[in-house]
Amino acid sequence: MSTAIGTERKRLGVRLLTPEGAVFDDLAYMVIAPSVRGEVGILPRHTPFIAFLRVGETRLKLLDDTEIVFATSEGYVSVEEDRVLVLVEQAERADQIDAARARTALERAEALLAEAGDDDVARVAAESARRRAENRLNVVDR
Numbered sequence: 001m002s003t004a005i006g007t008e009r010k011r012l013g014v015r016l017l018t019p020e021g022a023v024f025d026d027l028a029y030m031v032i033a034p035s036v037r038g039e040v041g042i043l044p045r046h047t048p049f050i051a052f053l054r055v056g057e058t059r060l061k062l063l064d065d066t067e068i069v070f071a072t073s074e075g076y077v078s079v080e081e082d083r084v085l086v087l088v089e090q091a092e093r094a095d096q097i098d099a100a101r102a103r104t105a106l107e108r109a110e111a112l113l114a115e116a117g118d119d120d121v122a123r124v125a126a127e128s129a130r131r132r133a134e135n136r137l138n139v140v141d142r
């Protein structure tokens with residue numbers, strides 16, 4: 001049980017929050033998040049930073065070398081003093097995604113898109129629903 005000073009792995013305190021509450025609140029050693037400018041990898045001692053997130057895959061590498069993968073919606077990530085905050089509208093763990101539901105949502109979104117015509121509001125909403133559903137299908141554990 002001895003841990004030599006200096007060999008302990010550096011860590012991040014990570015909170016992944018949605019309006020419904022904390023989806024993850026624990027230590028990790030790396031966060032990989034889909035920023036609008038491309039994927040960002042955050043390790044301890046990262047400089048203070050903020051970025052907007054697109055719909056995509058957020059991965060947390062834990063201290064035991066396992067990885068948790070989430071389908072995440074738009075939001076943002078901030079980093080300060082080894083604390084990472086990921087704030088998104090929706091987040092689902094890969095192993096908790098209901099693939100059948102996502103496929104139904106994708107079909108519904110495509111039908112709504114086909115019907116949207118010149119209705120920009122309907123088109124944007126359907127495109128957004130399609131992006132969320134496609135993302136869940138990309139991320140879900142198979």
Ligand code: ATP
Nearest residue numbers: 090091092096097098099101102105129132133136
């Ligand atoms: P849907 O059209 O299937 O409802 P959506 O993107 O519109 O998809 P919401 O209804 O806004 O989703 O989501 C309500 C809650 O259900 C959120 O907490 C979201 O994370 C979760 N959720 C949505 N789709 C899935 C899914 N396929 N598997 C697991 N959780 C989901």
